[in-house]
Amino acid sequence: MSAVAAQTSSRSNGPQRVLDVVGLDVRIGRHHLLHDVSFSIDRGERVGLIGESGSGKSLTSLALLGLLPDDADVSGSIRLAGVGCDLVGARERDLAGVRGRDVAMVFQEPMTALNPTMRVGDQVAETITVHAGRRGRDGHDGRGGREGRGGTDRRRARRRAVELLDQVGLPDPGDAAKAYPHQLSGGQRQRVVLAIALANDPALLVCDEPTTALDVTVQARVLDLIVRGVEARDAALLFITHDLSVVATVCERVLVMYGGRVVEAGTVDEVFRRPRHRYTQGLLAASDLDDAPPGGRLPTIRGTVPAAGAFPEGCVFRSRCDHATEVCATTPAWTGPDPGEGFACHHPAHEERAS
Amino acid sequence: MLLQVLRRTATLVASLVVSSVLVFVFMALLPGDPARVALGVNASEASVAQLRREFGLDEPLVSQYLSWMGGFLRFDLGNSYVSRVPIAPQIVDRLQVTLWLVVCAMVLALVIAVPFGTVMALRHRKPSGLVLSAISQVGVAVPAFLAGILLVTIFAVKLQWLPANGWTPPNEDPAQFLRQLVLPVLSLGLVQGAVLTRYVRSAILDVQREDYIRTARAKGLGSLQALRRHGFRNAAIPVVTVLALQLATLLIGAVVVERVFVIPGLGSLLLDQVANRDLIFVQDIVMLLVLAVLLVNFVVDLLYLVIDPRLKVATR
Structure with missing residues (x-):
């Protein structure tokens, strides 16, 4: 009860930071995969993260969950509301307590994201019990405790799992809870994955291309469920995709990534209407169905995304950019009031109209 | 689930039949007459002929096979050519x-x-x-x-x-x-x-x-x-x-x-x-080893059904 009161009072005090990423740098082996990534998300805010495959989107999301490979060399800072420590450099034990409770994730491949040998209801319930047990032990929020564990806890978690499956729109949630993943369709499995992610009312939900593997007809329904789930919990959403129309419908703000850097950020309205970075401009042109000549092809960005570690020095996009000049060999500075709004380009688009 | 078990049982039975035929044919193809082999080169023609009659070795191969298999099903593995003692109890012992x-x-x-x-x-x-x-x-x-x-x-x-x-x-x-x-x-x-x-x-x-x-x-x-x-x-x-x-x-x-x-x-x-050189004894033991291996595989097949829920309904 008091927690709810605290939430509402803080909301009336203006936006509340849920996630703060500052100067996130990730190296694996000789490859420098993320460069100085900074952004933040407020409570109830929905932020899109776009870019081609290989631009560092998924790596960013794994870093937020502390699920980067063991040999990754991470620096910078990731702060999450309600978590005492910085997620960068945190002990694995502490990270495990944060995952699934404060930050949760919906993955791209519903077909393989669930354990094939376990009933889906149990897989949802496990998310609840694993943290219920931990809360008592670590004294995270006082309630629960050792005596609360065991049979009754598990039964309650199972009942809650059925409720969650109902919330994500699975028909006959009681029966569905007893099903194995192979008995469900792709869309149904993704709902189960979403139910797992929402089970502990996380402050931040990360979705990594959650609808890419689904039939077009189910995509809209799953997107709707994600948005409603996040809204009901007043949670923050980081939505990773390369489908710009999805960003336009789901998100309020957008981050554009290329070559392991955030190259442009701003409101969806601003960035999509008036892209400044040449990469963003190319992305938009490549998916703008209205502008395509009748019967013609959509414009493409020439070349392909370089392999990890093979991006050029300076501006990472200059090897594929039509506007690149000598000055692009130096890394462009961030132009904008804060990491959430601006771009990094020596030759930004829409310069003439900007003034 | 029941259907799966029946299918696997049918497979077991079929492989038992095939392997028993193979074992039998293989032993029958060995050069030399089992009775002669058992009694040694110095035995008289008469005693060899008597052994052949006694163990049905003069009958056609098909009826030999059938009586061998029939015995196997009743766990009567016949008698040793050499010692004439029943084989089954010895095998159980070992x-x-x-x-x-x-x-x-x-x-x-x-x-x-x-x-x-x-x-x-x-x-x-x-x-x-x-x-x-x-x-x-x-x-x-x-x-x-x-x-x-x-x-x-x-x-x-x-x-x-x-x-x-x-x-x-x-x-x-x-x-x-x-x-x-x-x-x-x-x-x-x-x-x-x-x-x-x-x-x-x-x-x-x-x-x-x-x-x-x-x-x-x-x-x-x-x-x-x-x-x-x-x-x-x-x-x-x-x-x-x-x-x-x-x-x-x-x-x-x-x-x-x-x-x-x-x-x-x-x-x-x-x-x-x-x-x-007790051929029937060897044949029985080999067949028993084959049976053991097939049974293990059968049990493992059933184990799969327990471990992996996908198999219960995957194929009909």
Whole structure:
């Protein structure tokens, strides 16, 4: 009860930071995969993260969950509301307590994201019990405790799992809870994955291309469920995709990534209407169905995304950019009031109209 | 589920029929007359002819096969050509000995393979994992009889901790039974354990890369917790397959190891009867080994149904 009161009072005090990423740098082996990534998300805010495959989107999301490979060399800072420590450099034990409770994730491949040998209801319930047990032990929020564990806890978690499956729109949630993943369709499995992610009312939900593997007809329904789930919990959403129309419908703000850097950020309205970075401009042109000549092809960005570690020095996009000049060999500075709004380009688009 | 069990039972029966025909035909194709072989070159024509009549060896092959199989189903394995004593009770006697050996060796192999394979998988990039990997590789390369001889040399001859050979039934002297069991079980089980360790390692490595392990960790499970709750059961599927194949290998290995340790098991019985040229006896033992392997595979097939829910409905 008091927690709810605290939430509402803080909301009336203006936006509340849920996630703060500052100067996130990730190296694996000789490859420098993320460069100085900074952004933040407020409570109830929905932020899109776009870019081609290989631009560092998924790596960013794994870093937020502390699920980067063991040999990754991470620096910078990731702060999450309600978590005492910085997620960068945190002990694995502490990270495990944060995952699934404060930050949760919906993955791209519903077909393989669930354990094939376990009933889906149990897989949802496990998310609840694993943290219920931990809360008592670590004294995270006082309630629960050792005596609360065991049979009754598990039964309650199972009942809650059925409720969650109902919330994500699975028909006959009681029966569905007893099903194995192979008995469900792709869309149904993704709902189960979403139910797992929402089970502990996380402050931040990360979705990594959650609808890419689904039939077009189910995509809209799953997107709707994600948005409603996040809204009901007043949670923050980081939505990773390369489908710009999805960003336009789901998100309020957008981050554009290329070559392991955030190259442009701003409101969806601003960035999509008036892209400044040449990469963003190319992305938009490549998916703008209205502008395509009748019967013609959509414009493409020439070349392909370089392999990890093979991006050029300076501006990472200059090897594929039509506007690149000598000055692009130096890394462009961030132009904008804060990491959430601006771009990094020596030759930004829409310069003439900007003034 | 019932349908699946019936299907697998039908497969078992079919493979039994086919393999029994193969065993029979193979023995029938051996050059020489079984009666002549059993009695030796110096036996008179009359006594050979009498033996042939007595054991029905003068009948056509098909009716010989049918009466052999008919007997097998009633567990009447016929009488030895050489000693004329019923075969079945002798086999049962020896089988008990071999079962102790094979089952203990299998358990030992599992006890070695599951923890070590898991540790090797979890540390596959670290020096400790590589060292374990190298040790298991050596284990794989050592044949069971060589392991047996080495173990005898070290523990029986040099250190004199354990008897070098022999066999005492467990109900006669349990302590002595165990002491004599150690070395043969080690020589069979260590090698199989080394082989199995490598399979467990790769099964765990494969499972660790699965998306559902990542999902489990994203839920808040620790990496070991995720492996225990979500990984082991899935990793068990390929390991159980190998286990079945290994039981067959163990039965064959027992033949050799029983020789090394002078253990009166099925293996030494088989070799004795080969030496005696008692063809029907050999044929019965071989068929029994085939039956054992097929039964193990049948049980494993049923185990799959228990482990992997996808199989229960996957095919109709």
